[in-house]
Amino acid sequence: MTTSNQDRSAAELKRVLDTIERLRIQRQQNPGKIVSRIQNMKRFTQQELNDEACGTYKNLLMGRSRRLPDRQTLMDIANYLECTGEERNDLLLSAGYVPIPLPLSDRQLDRVLDQTRSMMHQLPYPGMIVTDVLDIVGYNEAFCNMFGLSDFSFASNPPNMIDLHFNKDMPIRAASSFDEKSRARWESHGIVGIQTFKSHHPALFVDPKYARFHGLMEKYAELREFWNREAWTVEQDLKTAKYFLARQPGSAERRPIRYNQLHLAVTDQAYPRIEFFVPADESARQVFAAWGCAIDCSFKSGPYA
Incomplete structure (x- = not known):
C-alpha cells in the first residue's frame, strides 16, 4: 500500500472511530433520550462496546489494528448504540459504505x-x-x-x-x-x-x-x-x-x-x-x-x- 493510500485509510478509520465515540458519549451523557426498552442495562463504555458489538474495538482505538470494520460490524455497533436511521447513515458514510434508504420527505x-x-x-x-x-x-x-x-x-x-x-x-x-x-x-x-x-x-x-x-x-x-x-x-x-x-x-x-x-x-x-x-x-x-x-x-x- 502506498503512503497516500495509507494516509487515506488512516483518515477514514479516524472518521469512523470519531463518529462511534461521538454517538457512544451521547448515549452515556443523555440516557433518557434513548427509547429502547433495554437502555438501563447498558453502560455504553468502550469495553462494553468491544464485548457486545466489535471484538477489535479496543485494538482499533489503541492503534493495534488498522483494519476498517466491515459494513455488518458497523451495523452491529449501530444496534448496540441504538442508533436512529439518520445516525446509522452517518456511521456508514463515515466509512464510505452505501447508506440505508430513508423514508421520503x-x-x-x-x-x-x-x-x-x-x-x-x-x-x-x-x-x-x-x-x-x-x-x-x-x-x-x-x-x-x-x-x-x-x-x-x-x-x-x-x-x-x-x-x-x-x-x-x-x-x-x-x-x-x-x-x-x-x-x-x-x-x-x-x-x-x-x-x-x-x-x-x-x-x-x-x-x-x-x-x-x-x-x-x-x-x-x-x-x-x-x-x-x-x-x-x-x-x-x-x-x-x-x-x-x-x-x-x-x-x-x-x-x-x-x-x-x-x-x-x-x-x-x-x-x-x-x-x-x-x-x-x-x-x-x-x-x-x-x-x-x-x-x-x-x-x-x-x-x-
Whole structure:
C-alpha cells in the first residue's frame, strides 16, 4: 500500500472511530433520550462496546489494528448504540459504505402518492396503497368489495396492514383462517411479514416515529407471539397462494378461493407501493370476474411487508 493510500485509510478509520465515540458519549451523557426498552442495562463504555458489538474495538482505538470494520460490524455497533436511521447513515458514510434508504420527505411522499393513486385506479384488480411503516393510505372499490370491507370507514383512522391481518373485528382474519390449512397459511404469512418488517427497520425500538407500531404490538397478542418465530422464507411465501372465504355479489354464500398478493413500486424505493391481489385458482377467477375484476395476470407475487 502506498503512503497516500495509507494516509487515506488512516483518515477514514479516524472518521469512523470519531463518529462511534461521538454517538457512544451521547448515549452515556443523555440516557433518557434513548427509547429502547433495554437502555438501563447498558453502560455504553468502550469495553462494553468491544464485548457486545466489535471484538477489535479496543485494538482499533489503541492503534493495534488498522483494519476498517466491515459494513455488518458497523451495523452491529449501530444496534448496540441504538442508533436512529439518520445516525446509522452517518456511521456508514463515515466509512464510505452505501447508506440505508430513508423514508421520503412529506413533500416527496405527497407527490409520489398522487402518482400511486393514479396507477392504482387503472389496475383492474383489488388494490391498496401502503407506506414503509405499512400504513394503508389508499384503496380502490374492488379491494373493499373483495375483502368485505365496504362497511368499514378508514378515512378517520387509517388502518395498518397489521390491523388487516390480526384484527378480529375485520372480516379478513376470519375469512383467511377458516380451517387448519388456511390458518397455517395465515400464520406463516404473518410471521414472514413480521420478520421482513424487522429487517427493514433496524431502528424500530429507537426512533420515536415507530410509536404507533409499539401500540400495535401491545394490541395484538399474535404479533408478540410471532415476533421471534421463523416460518417460511420470503421466497416460499412469494410462491404459495393464500386462502380466503369469498362471497359473490348479492349473495351471502361464501366459497374458498386461493389468491396471490403482488406489489408495484412507483419509484426506485420499495415504498410507497401498491399491494394488489390476483386469482390463483378457477374458483377465485369466477369470484373476481363476478366483482368485475380481471382474471388473468402475469405479475410475480410479493409479500405483504
